[in-house]
Amino acid sequence: MIRFSLLAEDGAARRGRLETPHGAIETPVFMPVGTAATVKTLAPADLEALGAGIVLGNTYHLYLRPGHERVRRLGGLHRFMSWGGALLTDSGGFQVYSLGAGKGGDGEGKGGGPSLVKMSEEGVEFRSHLDGSRHLFTPERAVEIQEALGADVVMAFDECPPALADRAYHERSLARTQRWLLRCRAAWREAEAVKAGQGPAAGTPCALFGIAQGGLFPDLRALAIEEAAALDLPGYALGGYAVGEAPEQMWEGVARDAPRMPLEKPRYLMGVGTPEDLLAGVAAGIDMFDCVLPTRCARNGLLFTSQGKLVIRNARFADDEGPIDPACACYACRTFSRAYLRHLFKCGEILGLRLNTLHNLHFYLSLMREAREAISRGEYARFHAGRLADWSPGPDAG
Secondary structure, X not given: OOXXXXXXXXXXXXXXXXXXXXXXXXXXXXEOXXXXXXXXXXXXXXXXXXXXXXXXXXXXXHHHOOOHHHHHHOOOHHHHOOOOOXXXXXXXXXXXXXXXXXXXXXXXXXXXXXXXXXXXXXXXXXXXXXXXXXXXXXXXXXXXXXXXXXXOEEEOXXXXXXXXXXXXXXXXXXXXXXXXXXXXXXXXXXXXXXXXHHOHHHOOOOEEEEEEOOOOOHHHHHXXXXXXXXXXXXXXXXXXXXXXXOHHHHHXXXXXXXXXXXXXXXEEEOOEOOHHHHHHHHHHOOOEEEOOXXXXXXXXXXXXXXXXXXXXXXXXXXXXXXXOOOOOOOXXXXXXOHHHHHHHHHHOOHXXXXXXXXXXXXXXXXXXXXXXXXXXXXXXXXXXHHHHHHHOOXXXXX
């Protein structure tokens, strides 16, 4: 199981420690996304060198390929991907939203075309994006799959509706997600009881986090958090942010919702986001973040620096002998010039994508380390304002 300790507070911002069966995680923390049991272009040793103590895996994708039962037979996800740190798996709820183009159970895609999902009280029937085969995710099935994968933290199955959907839709969706949460808790308790009876050979205990939805409606969010907190789960998450609303709307909602979550439990903001989003989340009292943004941007040539964003493919860097970021100590910045990195990117060389990814993850993880230190000093507000000033307007990326 896990244990969370609150070590320091600075306003709403908090520093903590999340102890898992695979090591202690200092929070606030950013979790690199390893969708298919790998963080794209990197090896586990790279992640260890960067100081990443926890990685996220994708339940939907791992269920389809290679299959959760195969992963179980091969010793669980940690052994399968040779990762000694902690693992968190999502439940597949966001993929349901994505496949359905944000429409849910009416069988219509966003543009009026056919959806790949059909939602009901039982769960979600969907077609694989790989071969079109039909599958059914229920709350019980989502827990079963994650238990088979053997993650340290597993997520409840939910629907992630678009933030700007109307209130009636959010009310229906939230009510169903709350009922699914009760079913997830029952399935998780049963699975953990069976595991306990089988002894250490049964694998790592998993900790279930509940997810609070509710869109941009304060009363729905408050209801979702209150009902989830009453279940006394190991941790809680805010879902359904960064799905169509403006950043300022998200920051306002998270600042309102995060303090409502249990003080003594870890708080997770799912699928967020930009460096500005992370710092706003920390200011609100969030402990855990994940997002594909730093790795996806790296593969597209967009790099984050202490002075703002930099697009390495741009012609202005063709003869630039300087590092990506003079203030950065990552391997890419210590070793290679912007000119060389641009050359690799323009040639389509895999090394360029790898070095870009190393840099962006180093930036994100360092940002969280600096945030933790600022909280401990009681200077988070000053740190936050200083970073925003550094990034705006930033260097000309064009």
